[in-house]
Amino acid sequence: MITGAAGGIGTLVRPRLRKQGRTLRLLDITRPAPPEASEDVEIVEGSVTDADTMALACEDVDAILHLAGHSRENSWAETLSVNIDGTRTVLEAARKSEVPRVLLASSNHAAGFRPVSETATLAADSAPRPDTYYGVSKAAVEALGSLYHSRFGMDVICLRIGSCFEEVHDERGLGLWLSPDDAARLFEACLSCRSPGYRVIWGVSANTRRPVPLDEAEALGYRPQDDAEVFASQVTPGTDHDLLGGPFTTAPLGAPN
Template identity: 65%
Template sequence: MRVLLTGAAGGVATLLRPRLRRDGRVLRLLDVTAPQALAEEEVLTGSVTDPEAMAVACHDVDAVIHLGGHSRENSWAETVEVNITGTQTVLEAAQKAGVPRVILASSNHAVGFREVTEELPAESTPRPDTFYGVSKAAIEALGSLYHSRFGMDVVCIRIGSCFERPPGVRGLATWLSPDDAGRLFEACLTFPSPGYRVVWGVSDNTRRVYSLAEAEALGYRSLDDAEKFAAEITGPAPTGAAAKYVGGPFTTTPLGIPN
């Protein structure tokens, strides 16, 4: 089995790569900056916005994990070009190459203006909080289109925050541990015929407000909880919009300014 990872030099991909290694599986890595290859890895240099590079990258691939793109707020032009047009380029190349499954990295910011409630469903309709959030809502729509038009299996993972440790107080709710990320992406890779799905990418945190039912239906089982870091994380509790909305402080940051 050969799995293509776009954005392979980025933070999430760096955490995932060792956790997705399996006997008989080759990870093909694509990024504008070539990461150092480990055993059973292939490295390609190119942009997700380049149709020719993506055609080469998708050749003889069984699944694509699309992590490439701007991971934070950026200008509208950059966000459209890299995140939205880049995702369409990836999906089109995958479709033409006959790749049966694509996993898209979406974000909690696609629904950042949803109010914080218990067990927010993964398929809540978009309420983005930033241009970045708009781009993630758009890639979910593109994934739906390519599934409906071409029968491709597409799973969109609305990632909370995937780091070695929770990033601050808000992260105690949004954290996706690296090990749980490996378990979640593995489930999305191997579940038989998922069709089109949207799932939350979070651990089973004590302070979680996101439903895990949709991810668990694909076989995901979280074994981690951000609460083990709670005593080490200091700072004021969120207030105002940062406490009211899923997107937290991102609901009030300036639009289009790289951060």
């Protein structure tokens, strides 16, 4: 099952996760695009904040890719309700339905106040340094994943994703870009690796300017093939930032960015 299947990353990876013998259950509050003839999909309209919806959606599921949530800075109330409480609702439904593996979309913003000078060798599971309410929610998502692994034995992998778009739009993205193709490769590696337990990994492509290590993701079988450097000539040089979160470390809290 993919939560947030009609969102940005969900839409990008949906066709890339098609596989013979695999059924994709697509959940979102916005109805995802209708299935194509070659797709084996089931569509569920509903919110990750609704326990009854999630209980039904988790029936007979082998793994969950949890992408749902506010993907930008929002009010504290919305961030708490959707990103944090919503994730707990997903994990609780998964536990009750005995779903063995959950992939949780975290973010580089969970560590946005880390100096770039120290991130090249920084383990993804190092202590969070969030840069926004959004970053706080992703740190909480990782903590919830740890709890549900430790308490209930669920395999949980938290992916600190950089920025996943078709193209790179700014200089910061030249380091943190996760191409849609590499996103699918990363998700497939996390779905197929044997008994990962609880992991936190960085999720970016093989970028020349990559500010974070990929050792932990590669240990799970991830083999990125794309490099954001192909967009370098199209990107206008920006202000140098000493912190991983860049301009997000000074943006207003609770205001959409």
